[in-house]
Amino acid sequence: MTIRLLPDVLVNQIAAGEVVERPASVVKELVENALDAGASRIDIDLEEGGARLIRVRDDGGGIAAAELPVAVQRHATSKIASLEDLEAVATLGFRGEALPSIASVSRFRIASRRNGDDNGNALQVEGGRVGEVAPSAQPQGTTVEVRELFYNVPARRRFLRAERTELGHIEEWLRTLALARPDVEVRISHNGKPLRRYRGDSASETGARLVDALGEEFSRNVLRIDHAGAGLRLHGWIAQPSYNRASADQQYLFVNGRGVRDRNVAHAVRQAYSDVLFHGRHPAYVLFLELDPRAVDVNVHPAKHEVRFRDSRLVHDFVYRTLQEALSGTRAGAQAGMPVESHSPKVPASIPNLPPRQGDMALKLAEAPAQYAALYAPAHPGPSLPVLSLPAAGEGKVPPLGHALAQLHGIYILAESAEGLVVVDMHAAHERIGYEKLKAAHDGAGVRVQPLLVPQSLAVSVREAEVAEREAATLAALGFELTRSGPQSLLLRSVPALLADTDVAALLRDVIGDLLEHGQTRRVEEARDELLATMACHAAVRAHRRLTVPEMDALLREMESTERSGQCNHGRPTWARFGLAEIDAWFLRGR
Structure with a gap:
């Protein structure tokens, strides 16, 4: 032809x-x-x-x-x-x-x-x-x-x-x-x-539309975020981890007003939720990302479903840190939903600021605070941590999680709050508290490095070797000291001390893969967190352990001052609230 x-x-x-x-x-x-x-x-x-x-x-x-x-x-x-x-x-x-x-x-x-x-x-x-x-x-x-x-x-x-x-x-x-x-x-x-x-409403900033489009259940379980920096602004709503989906059917991203799908942002969102979401579940969100139009290419897809960012690493890091800090404020007892005002992503507006973090602590399991130190088995020795207490409440003011009344089957704590009844899974709550303390201690001490007696040779692809050579400083900050020993080989000389007994070769390959695809990685932190979560789980108070009322109250106060205490380390909820009106309905009161 x-x-x-x-x-x-x-x-x-x-x-x-x-x-x-x-x-x-x-x-x-x-x-x-x-x-x-x-x-x-x-x-x-x-x-x-x-x-x-x-x-x-x-x-x-x-x-x-x-x-x-x-x-x-x-x-x-x-x-x-x-x-x-x-x-x-x-x-x-x-x-x-x-x-x-x-x-x-x-x-x-x-x-x-x-x-x-x-x-x-x-x-x-x-x-x-x-x-x-x-x-x-x-x-x-x-x-x-x-x-x-x-x-x-x-x-x-x-x-x-x-x-x-x-x-x-x-x-x-x-x-x-x-x-x-x-x-x-x-x-x-x-x-x-x-x-x-x-209905159109120029005075509305999506609030009523949120209910119309995604339903009241979504709007009752969202956190409002609005954060700007580095020439970027991210605002909108993210669902509390307790509100999650079997699929990614309630994930909406708008870049400069254009609805798009972006793997880079989706990855950042998944990482932000990784510490609080049950395995296999998906977060829900409506996010608006605004940046200079010259910093984003919208001409990469015939139907304009996708975009390309000039600095994808900056966008990924900005989205991850904004959402991660917002989610860190999902403490037990916090109110969510549409009434929450726009706030800095550090802590929701309804929650008082945390007192300063305590000093560095040795990387070992710590005992519980003084009020319920007896809950730990003697097999877990370690220095005690000072109690994190909330600012003094006003006369007659009831704390968010209320005051403890009793235990139910040695598993749940029942507490009376201003709204009604609060039920707490004491093992899940104690597990999160211990986990957050271990993370804080490890972060304060920095990454400890363990040199290898015999450097380990790793076979990699040419692209992986190039990334490892280019990102040597990033890898060193994560605890990996390595050099390129050939076109398709690396020589590993040291590894993160806490993860020395794991499969560090596989972990390093995953880290390099993330750097290839996303320009950054959290593989080391995730592996560390998984180990610390296991340690916290073993140290947490077990079911059927009888607690005194002061011990139960102490646990409630710790939950109120601990980041992400609304979920355990595996993403399960740690508490539930039942309002008086809901309880009245159980017994047909007022009918």
């Missing part, structure tokens, strides 16, 4: 293969155009899950009659004009491929009217063949109709799923839009019946 130029219709259909995957893709492109046009209300009408009809109407700025034929040509856009514009894209759409691609695989009509125009104008496109502009009744704004999607590409139409499935994809994307733009009213109908309405 000779080399020849492809017809415009075929070129547009090929582009449609990248941009238009299913009806939800069409809705996304058309709604993003409406938002870029300044719309405050968007109406979306669907038939048969969008396969038969997608109609998107907006009250935005509109398009001039002379520009309608240009709008359906490839690479025609009003949003960028130069390379400088492309490097600092601030709009949702900019490629100029959406409308011609959609029009090439559907029966397409666009009508628009600008403010001040005497009448609207419309343009019909049938399978990529552009008609003539004609006057049309149209309010201010733009209406785009897409009928019989993929009617002229039967192979693509056969890949469409059932009506309910395609509608579900559209609803999920519109849920993402609702979270990103609470100021815009969105109405959706399906097969002539109203389906969903998101």
Whole structure:
């Protein structure tokens, strides 16, 4: 076959293969155009899950009659004009491929009217063949109709799923839009019946939308975060570890207002939750990351689902540290949910600051504080730690976890709080307290290094050897002293002392793998934490150990002042609260 130029219709259909995957893709492109046009209300009408009809109407700025034929040509856009514009894209759409691609695989009509125009104008496109502009009744704004999607590409139409499935994809994307733009009213109908309405509220910062989109249970279990630094700002909501999911179905990330998926940020979030989430569960969050548009490339995916950061290591570290510090404040007794005000991620606003950390401690198991030192078995000797006490409460003020009443089956502590009843799993709570103390002591002492009597040779790939050589200072700070001994070999001379008895070769390979993929690693800290968690578990008070009321109260006070005490080391909750109204309902009181 000779080399020849492809017809415009075929070129547009090929582009449609990248941009238009299913009806939800069409809705996304058309709604993003409406938002870029300044719309405050968007109406979306669907038939048969969008396969038969997608109609998107907006009250935005509109398009001039002379520009309608240009709008359906490839690479025609009003949003960028130069390379400088492309490097600092601030709009949702900019490629100029959406409308011609959609029009090439559907029966397409666009009508628009600008403010001040005497009448609207419309343009019909049938399978990529552009008609003539004609006057049309149209309010201010733009209406785009897409009928019989993929009617002229039967192979693509056969890949469409059932009506309910395609509608579900559209609803999920519109849920993402609702979270990103609470100021815009969105109405959706399906097969002539109203389906969903998101009310616009310019004064709201997603609060009401959070309930509309993700439900009251999510909104009752979130922490509000808002932190800025190094030219970045991260704000939004993260769910308490006790509210977790079997899948990643409630994870929403917006970069400069654009809903995206990013492996780098997802990895940072997983690391932040690693110490408080049950194995195999997923965190829930709605996060907005803002940074200079020139520091992020939004032109790396045809449908703009992904972005690339200029400094991915900085972004990863910023997200991880912000969330990790916010989660460190999830102490038992803290209030969560929408009423929590925006705060620094160090500690939630409702919790008093911790007293200063104690001095360094030898890396061995420590006994419990003085009030309940007897709970430890004599087989675990070590220096006692001073009691961490909360600031003195006012007269008659009840602490967040209340006052201990009794034990239940030697497993749970029952306490009376201002709201009702608090139930504490005493082993899980004591385990977390001991674990946090061990981590604090180890962090204060720094990383201790153990030299190897005989340096160990490791076979690696060329890329791994290059990373290890380039990141030698980072690896040394983690306790690994090594040199490159060949194109595909490393010579390991020292390892972290606490992990000397583990498989350090496998650990080092994992560390280098993280540096390759993410530019940083927490493998050493995670391995250390796993060992310290095991030590704390063995030292924690066991079930069926009878406690006195003062001992139980002392444990409650320690929980209130210990970071992450809402969960044990394995991610299980350490406490539960039952309000008086809930308890009254058990016994039908007031009915």
